[in-house]
Amino acid sequence: MGSASVQRVQAYVFGGMHSTAPSPLFLRDLHRRWAMRAGLRLYHVKLYTTRRYNRNLHGAASPAVPMPYAYVSPWRCLLLTCALLGLLSLSAVHAQPIAYTLTGQVLDDATGDPLPGATVQVAGTTTGAATDAEGTYELTARLEAGTYTLRYRFVGYQTAEREVTLGEESTVSLDPVRLRADVLGVDEVVVTGTGVPTERRQLGNAISTVDGQDMEQSTASSVDRALQGKIAGAQVQQNSGSPSGGISVRLRGASTVLGSADPLYIVDGVIINNDSPELIDLGGSAQNRLADLNPNDIERIEVVKGAAAAALYGSRANSGVVQIFTKQGEVGPPRVSFTTRAQTDAVRSTLPVNRAQNERGAFLDNSGDSLPDGQRRWDWQDFIFDRAYGTEQSLSVSGGSESTQYSISGAHRSNQGIIEGTHFRRVNGRLRLDQTLTDWAALSGTVSFARSTSQEVPNGGLNANYGALTGFIFGPNTFDPRANELGEFPNQGALANPVEVRERFDFAQETDRFRGNTSLSLTPLDGLNIDYLLGIDTYTQRATAFIPRGTSAPGLGSGFARRATQNQLQTNSDLNIRYRSFLRPRLDTDWRLATVRKRRRIRSTVRKPGAGVRGGAERHRHGRCE
Structure with a gap:
């Protein structure tokens, strides 16, 4: 029997190591990959042939059979490989950025x-x-x-x-x-409804924007008041004349079958609470929590009136989104800005009242008969409404270096109401830091505190008979509502005397609110953005109501007292991963993966010692995670 032997020797160099391999395919593939990386085209040419010698038991050689590839001296192969690698390395160095x-x-x-x-x-x-x-x-x-x-x-x-x-x-x-100034705003960059900065011209839905300068020039005491008349199609209505009264904002109609018609409010990417809890019965003048924000801290506001933002924020944004962006520091020396303003408010028009008189100048009752001598009809609105005055001071300092920017601001606002005895005061403080960690990592954080106090006058309602406005509207105006020499207030009607309500009843509210957020932005690869945001929004609202003994209001001769407290905590944890690739100069694709976790906890305590309730009642409600 004969045996066959084949001599195959291959030598190559990779990473400075000398080795042997039984197949030439690896070396050929390695050359091809290096050539493609350098942008060259490599033509494979068969340079060698090999012959297989079959020897029998006696050592005689049989005819040779050609092989597709052959390997000669390992030193010759090594020399050829090094020359080719040098050429490819030179081309690769030339193509480096x-x-x-x-x-x-x-x-x-x-x-x-x-x-x-x-x-x-x-x-x-x-x-x-x-x-x-x-x-x-x-x-x-x-x-x-x-x-x-x-x-x-x-x-x-x-x-x-x-x-x-x-x-x-x-x-x-x-x-x-x-x-050049963009009058139409088609080149304006917005993020609401898209999640990434996008020019307005590229959007398929309408987004309204309000600049921060418009907010500063407005005399409104809250953010929602400042939106009035600045957003096309939005219904912004004030529910009372109180300086701390709430505002109703409707972007998609005034009613809804399920849920709330209020839009979703977002401040610096954090969903904030804008509830209107009525802890004491004020007759409809519940406060909005947007009253805690300082309009001077706002850089711009983006509003989506349609359902386009629901794709980004879910069903919570079915009634629209109001996204608020606060000011941040800029590179440069410290810049100090101080603003002070004064304002005045007055009743624009009053209601007509019955002051009918006969031809002799005598006042008539509701039946058309003359009133007894010495009696007349009064316009109680002269004793309820008055001109109000307010002042506001705002101070901000901002600046920073290439890696660190800061913005510090504080504000104080004091404003009277057009109803005598009403007053609203707010104190704000805010700090924002932006830190660039590396070329691909940035960290920012914001903390703000607000304290607001208000002195209220109840307006009354369907279930309350101690309102100033209800006493005026439904009460007879045939007596002087002012107090006599003994300090006693007369009352000839079925409801409270509005002047006594204004001067003797003590209704007040105060709120302490803290908001904070921190965000980490990473760009490890070109086009890949990873953003993590952690936010907290918590406040404590306290309300007190006191009606002294001996009041002339029917059914309240023994007085009335109530104290209510509500603590609310809301946390947000958002993770957004976006990848943007540019296929052509005007064609790009965006991929986004987002997760949102929201937790809300509410605890309310109501105490009514004047109504015979000992110790009060407590209600606990815990929000769910989303």
């Missing part, structure tokens, strides 16, 4: 003033930079040589684009770019 530094300035086209905070981005990438207080920027990017498009954006201005050609020079100085 270069670290470019682009500098320039962004100016206002009309005035020539610098625009601090404008963004400069390389189109088709996530590489960008922001301008400093002088409007200058320095953008560092690793790019290959070629022609690129720079995109300049600023809130309230049209987006501008400029082409720049990058070559061997690593530092490129560009001419100043002038941005």
